[in-house]
Amino acid sequence: MRTHEVPVAASGVLLQFCEAGMLQPVDFHLARRMAQLSQESDERVELAMALATRELRLGSVCLDVAAAHTLRPDVEEDQVAEPGGAPEPDLEWPPVQEWLAALKASPAVSGPAGPDRPFRLVGDLLYLERFWAEERAVETVLLRRSALPAAPVPGDALAAALATSPALEPADPQYLAVEAALTNPTTVITGGPGTGKTTTVARILRGLQDHEHPPLVALTAPTGKAATRLETSVREQLGEADGLRLRSSTLHKLLEIVPGRERRTYGPDNPLPHDVVIVDETSMVSLTMMSWLLEAVADSTRLVLIGDPDQLESVEVGAVLADIANSEALVSSPTGSAVVSLTRNWRSNQEINALASTIRTGDADLALQLLADGTTCTLTPYTGTEPLSQFPTLTTDLLGCANAVRAAAEAGDGELANRELERHRILCAHREGAFGVGRWGANARAWLSERLPDYGLTAGPWVGQPLLITRSSDTVANGDTAVVVRRGGRLVACIDRARGPLWRDPAVLDDAVDLHAMTIHKSQGSQFGTVSVILPPVGSPLLTRQLLYTAVTRAKEGVRLYGTPESLVEAIRTPARRASGLGR
């Protein structure tokens, strides 16, 4: 049985919830302080405040009071799961109607139209005031933009956009996405990797090219890597980008947010000057950032939000893209919804597409069947004790990749070495333990060092060493990858950057770590030939549908899952739900 840290001051129901691991000390203390400041002494209200704080910490925007009894104890990512799963805690939940009535009567809680107070109760949803305000800002701007008149698509703009091959039929989702973005003030284009999102952006921009008055276009994303990648791909596809002023940056840089503060240059009183704002990887955008962006976009600016709502959400609060995509009304035009879903993955093979689709729709039985019959997608039992040598497919993939990377690195070809590094990747959900990146990365390196001369025997660097940058600086971004290459008799790290390789002395890359395995979170935005995915054990809080879908869709040619059928089923049957009121 796990023991949880319990605040000394906790008593009554709150003590019970702390002991069960439903509340962390930070939740308790914040709630206690706010209750004291508001002179609130009802412990049911204090409990709701603490649970609302907990839910924010875990990514939800609010607490769904009526569904609170379905919440599960808060398990640390790397806590080892108990055999058979954690026992259900026996907790005294207040009856919902009485609980809601106590909240309504509280001096700390306001109603939907009431004055500012620390909390707001809207229906069954209890918000901290700030997040309620951000959610309303997102909703208000989207609804206002949806009511703006749609601009008829100039025939030549649509014709120009669609002129490039391959030709699209009018019923093709890519056609509909181009048409929607050329017509509507706001368009949302959803789709997994390889479904043609970048191709569609390039077509949209071709339709908007204007040689007399080139529109100012922001190509932006939550990370620098994603923004640069979008710009590079769009430029490649456009061929020439005349008639457009393309500017790529992170959302932080676009809005000129002062680091460490909440001040920003662009906002409601000083809107962005851009004619078009295109946001990639929107699934990773938090509620706060989305509210700031929407408040800074002028009504005359065309806004296109792109992303995959089935992937892992923002590491901060909210799942805004999924909320918008699931709502009929939030992003619409006079002619109907302006959310277009691209579903055909042109890059990955059919087995991977079929597996991803069963995960997305929650069909665990079909997923098991596909894996049993599959040749490129397989499930191999791993319970946390088997050595790497017991997995010949994995070791063959590891060796093939390391050999190809090393050959290119010995030849001094850094760009080729980085491309070869994407042949295969070990992906883990956990960072530590038998299922984690640390253990799997070290074991992979040790296994390779026994087979390849001078491979990974010293603290480094060595020819063909794969590296992951873990901190952003002026020139490199957290998540960039690199390979150590022999160049002119020296060892140099070649960093894979969307705008072309960067060469650095490995000694100055303090924040680079060995890249023999990486977390699924870090792999977002990348694709590999084959992925070997280490599934977390049953009971792990990371075992969710979004996590598995993200891992599987990283692959183009093969998915090797290592874990138990029970883990796979639990992942598929556990959609990570973030409570919010957006679009309700």
Ligand SMILES: Nc1ncnc2c1ncn2[C@@H]1O[C@H](COP(=O)(O)OP(=O)(O)OP(=O)(O)O)[C@@H](O)[C@H]1O
């Ligand atoms: N309609 C289509 N017909 C044929 N090939 C297509 C079509 N649309 C896209 N492709 C091809 O599919 C591949 C993936 O397209 P694209 O890069 O635009 O997808 P994406 O959704 O942006 O992927 P990612 O999420 O990885 O950035 C490209 O090689 C592209 O040329």
